[in-house]
Amino acid sequence: xxxxxxxxxxxxxxxxxxxxxxxxxxxxxxxxxxxxxxxxxxxxxxxxxxxxxxxxxxxxxxxxxxxxxxxxxxxxxxxxxxxxxxxxxxxxxxxxxxxxxxxxxxxxxxxxxxxxxxxxxxxxxxxxxxxxxxxxxxxxxxxxxxxxxxxxxxxxxxxxxxxxxxxxxxxxxxxxxxxxxxxxxxxxxxxxxxxxxxxxxxxxxxxxxxxxxxxxxxxxxxxxxxxxxxxxxxxxxxxxxxxxxxxxxxxxxxxxxxxxxxxxxxxxxxxxxxxxxxxxxxxxxxxxxxxxxxxxxxxxxxxxxxxxxxxxxxxxxxxxxxxxxxxxxxxxxxxxxxxxxxxxxxxxxxxxxxxxxxxxxxxxxxxxxxxxxxxxxxxxxxxxxxxxxxxxxxxxxxxxxxxxxxxxxxxxxxxxxxxxxxxxxxxxxxxxxxxxxxxxxxxxxxxxxxxxxxxxxxxxxxxxxxxxxxxxxxxxxxxxxxxxxxxxxxxxxxx
Numbered sequence: 001x002x003x004x005x006x007x008x009x010x011x012x013x014x015x016x017x018x019x020x021x022x023x024x025x026x027x028x029x030x031x032x033x034x035x036x037x038x039x040x041x042x043x044x045x046x047x048x049x050x051x052x053x054x055x056x057x058x059x060x061x062x063x064x065x066x067x068x069x070x071x072x073x074x075x076x077x078x079x080x081x082x083x084x085x086x087x088x089x090x091x092x093x094x095x096x097x098x099x100x101x102x103x104x105x106x107x108x109x110x111x112x113x114x115x116x117x118x119x120x121x122x123x124x125x126x127x128x129x130x131x132x133x134x135x136x137x138x139x140x141x142x143x144x145x146x147x148x149x150x151x152x153x154x155x156x157x158x159x160x161x162x163x164x165x166x167x168x169x170x171x172x173x174x175x176x177x178x179x180x181x182x183x184x185x186x187x188x189x190x191x192x193x194x195x196x197x198x199x200x201x202x203x204x205x206x207x208x209x210x211x212x213x214x215x216x217x218x219x220x221x222x223x224x225x226x227x228x229x230x231x232x233x234x235x236x237x238x239x240x241x242x243x244x245x246x247x248x249x250x251x252x253x254x255x256x257x258x259x260x261x262x263x264x265x266x267x268x269x270x271x272x273x274x275x276x277x278x279x280x281x282x283x284x285x286x287x288x289x290x291x292x293x294x295x296x297x298x299x300x301x302x303x304x305x306x307x308x309x310x311x312x313x314x315x316x317x318x319x320x321x322x323x324x325x326x327x328x329x330x331x332x333x334x335x336x337x338x339x340x341x342x343x344x345x346x347x348x349x350x351x352x353x354x355x356x357x358x359x360x361x362x363x364x365x366x367x368x369x370x371x372x373x374x375x376x377x378x379x380x381x382x383x384x385x386x387x388x389x390x391x392x393x394x395x396x397x398x399x400x401x402x403x404x405x406x407x408x409x410x411x412x413x414x415x416x417x418x419x420x421x422x423x424x425x426x427x428x429x430x431x432x433x434x435x436x437x438x439x440x441x442x443x444x445x446x447x448x449x450x451x452x453x454x455x456x457x458x459x460x461x462x463x464x465x466x467x468x469x470x471x472x473x474x475x476x477x478x479x480x481x482x483x484x485x486x487x488x489x490x491x492x493x494x495x
Contacts, residue, residue: 036064036098037083038216038255040073045091047072054092058085065162067219069226070262071255075216096255101218101243103141103175103211104273104360110182110340112303114365115436116195119372124439126184126196126371128234128378133200134371135228135235136183138364139221140176141211142169143203144349147177149191150201153184158202158228162220163213169205171349176203178356179240181347182364183371191353192345195368195435196375199236202228206241213241215256218286222259229268234374237263238367239272239292240360242284257289264291269374269382271295271367273359274330280426281330288334293370293386297326297341297362298432299415305398311415314343317357321415329359331426336386336404337393337433338412339365369435376442384445392438393431401431 039054041047047066051074055063060078067073075098076082087095111117126134135158142161145154145168159169171177180201185194204221207213222237229235247253251261260270272287274294281287287294301309301322311321317328320342325331329341341362348354366389373385380388393401395409406429413421 035061035077035079036075036214036216037078037086038073038075038096038098038219039086040071040093040096040255040258042091042093043072045072047074050091051076054086054089055082058082058089060086065165065216065220067223067259069230070222070259071219073255075219094255099215099243099245099254099256101213101215101241103207103213103241104275104358104363109300109303110344110361110365111193111195113298113300113305113340114195114369114433116365116368116372117193119435119439120187120193120197122436122439124372124376124435125187126199126368126375128375132233132378133198134196134374134378135200135202135233136196136367136371137202137204137221137225137228137235137237138176138180138183139204139206139218139225139237139239140171140179140241141173141207141209142171142176142205143180143201144171144177144347144351145203147181147347147349147351149185149188149347150177150180152186153197153199154180154201154203158200159204160221160224161205162217162224163205163208169203171203171205172209173207173211174349175207175211175240175356175360176205177349178344178346178354179238179360179364181353182344182361183238183368185347192347195365196371199368199371199375215254218256219259222263225268226263226266229263229266234378235268236367236370236374237268237270238364239270239286240358240363242273242275242287244275244277244283245285246283247285247288256286260286260289260291264382267381269293269370269385271363271370273363274335276328276358277330278328279330280332281334282332284330284334287330291382293366293389294334294336295341295359295363295366295433296331296335296338296430297329297357297359298338298412299324299326299342300340301343305394311420314357317342318417319415319419320357321413321421324413324415324421325424326357326359327415327417329362331424331428333426333428335428335430337366337389338362338430339433341365366433369433369438372435372439373442376439377446380442380445388438388441388445389433390431392434392441394434394437395431396429400434400437405429406431
């Protein structure tokens, strides 16, 4: 699939057509590249060793990349005859046309609404107790690594450019830098702050200047994430892209799904945008894969819950109403959680700050919360992290979901394109992600800390008094390194 930026003008024209009673034209199917193919090999067949020879003997024109970690195979350019020839090779499992995807394009008020500020204030910032930053791989159009609000968090050595392997993963579109800022912009007194301001950003460029990317380029990015995650550092992937397509169930449904499943099995948490088609997310991939956490777009204007503060018109999406789901956001049973995705302020690729709207902006809020959760408890697997995010989410009545959906806790309204709002049409209410509740559950799942604290006696010439047989009391100050407690006296077993 090739990811493309959603056209603001297309959205507006569609709305005008609906409002005027003119039937909107059927969406044009995305064009697939006719000469790019993804090949999967029989397990045990070494892709790096055999790929070039297989391409050459089949009549293919070029070997364009090799996958070793999430998929055993490669991508090549060639005609259908070359693809057919490769399919007959006994070492080949499948030859699949390289599909296309499009970016789910559309401030910190959003970070306030999901209580990320309170979570950061409680000491959860996307870093583990041992001081290791949680890695968030941003598969996107690249990241401006020199942005003042991002530079200290961008792990330059972990980046990769899957569009041009000989170049750095610089952002030439703007989408990726905006996403990265929502995940992990620094808490530094200037600009904006991300959900997980101490998380590490791995910039992986899988989309070009026009917002186009292919399945093979996405797999290239996922393959790189797998190589990075082998170091044991807790890792999250943000995927603010996707495309409507038809797929069968199971990990073997496509090379992309196989790669997603491989990364999930490695313990990597994957978050995906549900898309901006105003329809169902049931066939919007990769969000529709069960291994991902799928995110719809929520509207918040003031960083506060409760009653709506009204509706506002925007040039790109027309009407949006506080405390509602965005009318453009795909919905349905595949959606796991919602997060702020309307008029989101974040970092821009010119070094400044700006607003964007879309499920692309909602997903990094959730990726940031996932980083906070893994920072609080690095032992959690992807399935448990997803359960934490859904079960601790906020429902329309203000209650915690306590389940995968908000059944019994009301329903969100959805803004109408031109004015006002109406009840959510799909009847399934996804919870609004809550950073504070999620991190608290993550801590609780770790269980009690049975490790004895290290006690440091503070002050010079402490005085000791015999309290009883085998005990002494130190009448000075003692500091507990685990929870920070300070005591004026401490009883020590001296037997």
